[in-house]
Amino acid sequence: MKVLENLPLDVLVTLVVLIFSVCLLMILALLVYLLLDRLRKRDSSQLSPIEEVHRGLKRLVEEADWLEGDRLIEAARCVAHAKEAVERAARACGRSDLNLFRSSSPLIRVLEExxxxxxxxxxxxxxxxxxxxxxxxxxxxxxxxxxxxxxxxxxxxxxxxxxxxxxxxxxxxxxxxxxxxxxxxxxxxxxx
Incomplete structure (x- = not known):
């Protein structure tokens, strides 16, 4: 404390301003980081329409374990058409290989065997x-x-x-x- 008392007033003011500036820069850097993180999360959660269709169809296929017999047959027929349409749309949008069917659902087995x-x-x-x-x-x-x-x-x-x-x-x-x-x-x- 005695060291601070012996410092000239202008050095003391400069030291306080410097500490205050560093604190402000740290707060500003934290705010920028939080803003960029939020934007990145929002961008990753906003899927393109083709990715939304892909995600929905994939979820439907993965949850089709309860299907049997005629229902499995009808679902496989519809999914085959949907798969082809999604792949054509993805190619038209410049995307390829959405890995649409990478699960062990019986619907997948029907389509891939x-x-x-x-x-x-x-x-x-x-x-x-x-x-x-x-x-x-x-x-x-x-x-x-x-x-x-x-x-x-x-x-x-x-x-x-x-x-x-x-x-x-x-x-x-x-x-x-x-x-x-x-x-x-x-x-x-x-x-x-």
Whole structure:
């Protein structure tokens, strides 16, 4: 205390102003940090519309453990369409590989186990590119009598007149590397 009493008044005032300035700078730095942290949290919580759809669909798929039988079949059919739509929208927005289906839900198993039948007169098939590993799903509709398999997806179905016994071929092009994909299916082996 005696040291402070011996200091000239102008040095004492400078010392007080310096301590006050350092305290103000620390408070200002803390406020800036809190503001930036809040903005960062708000930005991470505001998802793009495609990410919101992805999150909702992923949550729906992960919570589908109770589905069985016809309900699982119908849900798998709808999710296959939704998955394709979300992936197309993500690509259009410049996003890729949203990791939409990375869980152990039975719905996922239905969609990812290669060829899985998901309906009385329809099937969801998966074509996987041997070059880049990209996969795409397609919904095939089978007529009850006569006719040929049809699809509204970006695949082409080649089927001879007796396709129910001879089988049919599904052709498509890989969206990532433009590799031509084709796979033959036997209708009799499918539980449609």
């Amino acid at each position: 290669g060829l899985e039948i998901v309906g009385g007169s329809s099937a969801v098939i998966e074509l996987r590119c041997p070059r880049c590993g990209q996969s795409q799903t397609a919904l095939l509709q089978f007529p009850r009598v006569g006719g040929r398999p049809e699809t509204t997806d970006n695949v082409h179905v080649s089927a001879p007149p007796d396709w129910r016994t001879e089988g049919f071929t599904v052709n498509s092009t890989c969206k990532r590397c433009n590799e031509i994909l084709n796979k033959k299916y036997l209708y009799e082996a499918l539980p449609v």
